[in-house]
Amino acid sequence: MVEKTPTVYDVAEMAGVSIATVSRYFRNPAAVRETTRERVREVVRELGYVPSGSARGLAARRTGTIGVCFPSFDDVAQIDARRLEGGPPVQVRVDADAHVDTGSDLYIAEVVRGTEIEAWRHGFAVMIAVPRGAAAHNVVEGLAGRVDGLVTLARAIDADQLAHIARRLPVVVVAGPREGDVYDHVTANNHGGMVALTDHLIDDHRLTRLEFVGGPEDSPDAQTRFEGFTEAMLLAGLGVPERPIARCDFTRAGGRETGRRLLAEGLLDDLDGLVCANDQSALGVLDELTAAGVRVPQDLAVTGFDGIEASNVATPRLTTVRQPMVELGRLAVAQVLHRLNEPMTEPTTRVLPVEVLLRDSCGPHAGDVA
């Protein structure tokens, strides 16, 4: 099936030219005479020659690829357990449960899509890696060694290792900066979005008893959103919670768990609204509230953050803050490429605008039919 891989030398010999000409044929065709080009083209096709990226990368001192690193919430053990084959070829079942949790993180998928698009525009490839398990460190090191620059989502790479590889590569972090770090950052306006959303709940819906469902403790974005929430509460003269009423891990499953706990502990009884740190957890909370007969938004308002597609088709449609996810990815790559050319400029933090999307889960709005 796969034959011995030919090299430039093979092509050069068969075409009766030197390896430099073969190299030029690929790198700079205009520098090769048309008749020669034709000969090389013929041999390349005949041999099935494909230039080695490794050799090219070594010689040219650049790989032409950008690395993208992100965390994963996959339960790999569970996925592993799933049989790849076997079982009946078709199974029919009534699927009455609206709950679903593919485990996929739409936010990440969109950001990755953005990186791919921007990389493509500049002729770069994208290599993705998820540091998980015991070999997480090796995964990151392998990635770092194979790329010209790295985009990483917050919390994907531990601080020490990130500092280590940042000495060799431009690194751009998708998320707000934490104190004292020296990387380029690209983030959305988490603070402003959350302030505006909270203001809306307070001013337009007259909700006063609000609590915040937080994200992971080490997520700068989750932290910033909580601060936006408390700031809006404070400025409105309302009681400011010291901390989130609960925390979950940004997943829908986590949101459901949180919802169950809040319900069980009766923590929602005197509440007007629940402001969640992201969409997935808000959807999870929503799942449980609906199952428990709590009406949203009549009994309790619920809001999310991110603007993933699922938030728009949920029932009720989730009021949220849309981050420009694709643009975050694009800008991150653009910044990596920029720093590749201008290594000595100061680290920058770019904050992209957000859009507060008022939908149904926070109550009716002027203009709504209902």
Place this chain on the structure above:
Amino acid sequence: MVEKTPTVYDVAEMAGVSIATVSRYFRNPAAVRETTRERVREVVRELGYVPSGSARGLAARRTGTIGVCFPSFDDVAQIDARRLEGGPPVQVRVDADAHVDTGSDLYIAEVVRGTEIEAWRHGFAVMIAVPRGAAAHNVVEGLAGRVDGLVTLARAIDADQLAHIARRLPVVVVAGPREGDVYDHVTANNHGGMVALTDHLIDDHRLTRLEFVGGPEDSPDAQTRFEGFTEAMLLAGLGVPERPIARCDFTRAGGRETGRRLLAEGLLDDLDGLVCANDQSALGVLDELTAAGVRVPQDLAVTGFDGIEASNVATPRLTTVRQPMVELGRLAVAQVLHRLNEPMTEPTTRVLPVEVLLRDSCGPHAGDVA
């Protein structure tokens, strides 16, 4: 920011060892005495050394990465046009329109996720590439040169080029085989799933006047699904359409366009149900039907195919056939790795089981509350 990149030679010299020992430190630490290891570790940290993937790949004759190639429906020009910055930092708006089209393809995202997981399990990285635009050919060639094996979704790479690179690499196609091709294939049971779904519409819901909304002409999956549909119709003694009543490009936007056209031309008037080639287009059709006041499923049943998350949260919830998308990706990578070890075995086609999910868009089922 980024310093001159140190090499094995630098590390070896500073640590007072040979480059072979440095190499062993990374490749096979057990072969290095602990005291030596410690010294190397120290220097590696101090210098910020990261082994070059290119050099390693060249010397070892393998890159340790798997390529994943998929088509894209992104309107890059439109994405390009979107400003990356500027505008107000926060915009608040009532989002009354449930329609949404992020352009993201959940099916692809899930398959890619599967490839990443399986690659990770075997210590491989994943490089993704989308052949689009004038340089599509170069994108694929660059990818092929940088990986040990390639997974490609159907229709992502043109036949000639695929044949070319398959001479150098194991190639696995995610989709059914087309006549005469020699690659390994991994696909879901499109045919069986569609037969079962159509049978359900006919037998359980007594729908007889059914039409099929097709996918792209060159999609083997779409073709297979259509064949499953016609086969079920034939066996039920019903009229078998020669061809799909319409075709669209697998996107939600395409589905909407199709929906509008069918409505405008009155083609739905005497119909019981619309069987769509995939979820996205079914959702698009649904958007337009709902907007036009057509009640689904009372006036018309609609079904999808794929089982993406959005199909589960749509209103009404979409009856569909779930493909094991993550498993498709996993199995594709597993097959690539297998062929890397056993190059001479015959090409295989593996068909994964599917699950027909009966939800609301085809009518009520026993056990349903409504």
Place this chain on the structure above:
DNA sequence: GGTTCGACTGTATGCGCATACATTTCGGTC
């Protein structure tokens, strides 16, 4: 003290390509 064996380390080489530089060829010109 010499021998042996295993654990550890060093030396030498080539992986396939890009590219600086040298050389040849080509198309005009006088």
Place this chain on the structure above:
DNA sequence: GACCGAAATGTATGCGCATACAGTCGAACC
């Protein structure tokens, strides 16, 4: 036909690492 500049091509080298093979060293043993 000799000459010239530009275009085209060739030669030589090094990119950073893995690895085959050779060498060293120390401990156990005779």
